[in-house]
Amino acid sequence: MxxxxxxxxxxxxxxxxxxxxxxxxxxxxxxxxxxxxxxxxxxxxxxxxxxxxxxxxxxxxxxxxxxxxxxxxxxxxxxxxxxxxxxxxxxxxxxxxxxxxxxxxxxxxxxxxxxxxxxxxxxxxxxxxxxxxxxxxxxxxxxxxxxxxxxxxxxGKSTDWRQLTKLAGQVLAESAAKMERAGAIFRQRRAIDCVGAVSALGTAGEAGLLIREAARIPAGATNTLHYLHGPMEPMDSTTGVLIFGDGRELKLAQDMAEIGCAVLLVTTNTEIADKDNLTVVRVPAFENRIARALLDILPAQLLAAELSDAAGLTDTKFRYRQTDTKINKA
The missing domain is CATH 3.40.50.10490 (Glucose-6-phosphate isomerase like protein; domain 1)
Known part of the structure; x- marks a missing residue:
């Protein structure tokens, strides 16, 4: 598979x-x-x-x-x-x-x-x-x-999960159309940060894990506002950042692009646009943070695949398999 x-x-x-x-x-x-x-x-x-x-x-x-x-x-x-x-x-x-x-x-x-x-x-x-x-x-x-x-x-409050399963296909298609551009600006970056707040911090964490596993590029997750208090200092034109959100994340994406970082912004915002080394993927708005996270992770999955292919690691298995992390079947 x-x-x-x-x-x-x-x-x-x-x-x-x-x-x-x-x-x-x-x-x-x-x-x-x-x-x-x-x-x-x-x-x-x-x-x-x-x-x-x-x-x-x-x-x-x-x-x-x-x-x-x-x-x-x-x-x-x-x-x-x-x-x-x-x-x-x-x-x-x-x-x-x-x-x-x-x-x-x-x-x-x-x-x-x-x-x-x-x-x-x-x-x-x-x-x-x-x-x-x-x-x-x-x-x-x-x-x-x-x-x-x-x-x-x-x-006791219902979310339209059936609608979400349909939107997942739409987000994948729209994200795929942006991946050649995103792949080109992220290629050969020495490290990639992933940033989001509250539930989106979990999305950022999963995005970082995907990049580490698929493309073997050092990556890690940071809360949006915490990121402003020092963790962003190593970033420059040799690094990249994935940003998930619609608030302070918008200015952060623009600021990081201005210093030369490769930036992929996943947002519901319709005003911010692709520019130079900033690529924007728009996703539908969901009040439910889990539903939103399910859509947000799709462009990150595709970027990880893009970077994996670029590094010649397509479908490569883990190098460092551990023997004590899983309980074997009887």
Missing amino acids: SYRSTIARQPQQLASSLAAIEAELEKLDLAPLREGVLGITGIGASYEAAVVTAGELQRRGRRATAWHAVDLMEPGNPVDAIVALSSGGRSVEPVTALRKHAGVFSIAVTSEGDNPLAEAARSSICFQSGADATPSSTGYTGTLLATGMLSDALC
């Missing part, structure tokens, strides 16, 4: 996952998640999805925090319930976190369901995202769809 083909398959896969998640939610007793503090946890891409999810729950008035799974691997009493994210369900850290907090109500969000994380949790949602590639695309967006629909079920 190639990375680009998995990216392209996402609109159809999301529609299929939507039906699976609806059926899963109908079977669940969500009462233990309706009060108290929710801890949303994961590792790698799943942690970035946790950041996105916690931001949306906070917007809706829920006390929710994103936790690195490694920070829950020791017993304690930090939250009243845990939502653990892992597409494959075999990452050691979130499984250990649930086992260490066996007295806390937990729900696992995984793709196939038959895995150690689902077994360790009190309940689970299986979103059936199908085959994935390296880096992950369907697993990440499937996770967001599941947590988005779970958030709706908890908070």
Whole structure:
């Protein structure tokens, strides 16, 4: 399964996952998640999805925090319930976190369901995202769809997820039309920063992970306003930045372009335009931060693929496979 083909398959896969998640939610007793503090946890891409999810729950008035799974691997009493994210369900850290907090109500969000994380949790949602590639695309967006629909079920306000699955195809097509331009200005940059706020910080984190994995370019994520207080100092005409947002992010994108940085801005704003080394991808507006994040990540996926191809790394597997991060199948 190639990375680009998995990216392209996402609109159809999301529609299929939507039906699976609806059926899963109908079977669940969500009462233990309706009060108290929710801890949303994961590792790698799943942690970035946790950041996105916690931001949306906070917007809706829920006390929710994103936790690195490694920070829950020791017993304690930090939250009243845990939502653990892992597409494959075999990452050691979130499984250990649930086992260490066996007295806390937990729900696992995984793709196939038959895995150690689902077994360790009190309940689970299986979103059936199908085959994935390296880096992950369907697993990440499937996770967001599941947590988005779970958030709706908890908070009592519905989002038009069917519309979103259709818009995903539109955003992919419009983003693809910008990738030759973006690829040209980002090529051979020595480092790439990814910037966003609240839930978009999770999107930035996932974008940075994709670039590191697919193109082997150093990349990292920073909160928008925090970025202004020093982290942007190393940036110049040899670096690039991906920016997600509609507020202070607009001026930041223009300022970074002026100093020679390659800039990709993902925004709903219709006034800012491509200019020199600034490329703008417009996405539809969604009040729901998880829905917005699901669309925002699509141009980042395509840019990672573009940079991977340019570096001669198309569909190259990880160089540094670890032997102690996954629980093997019996």
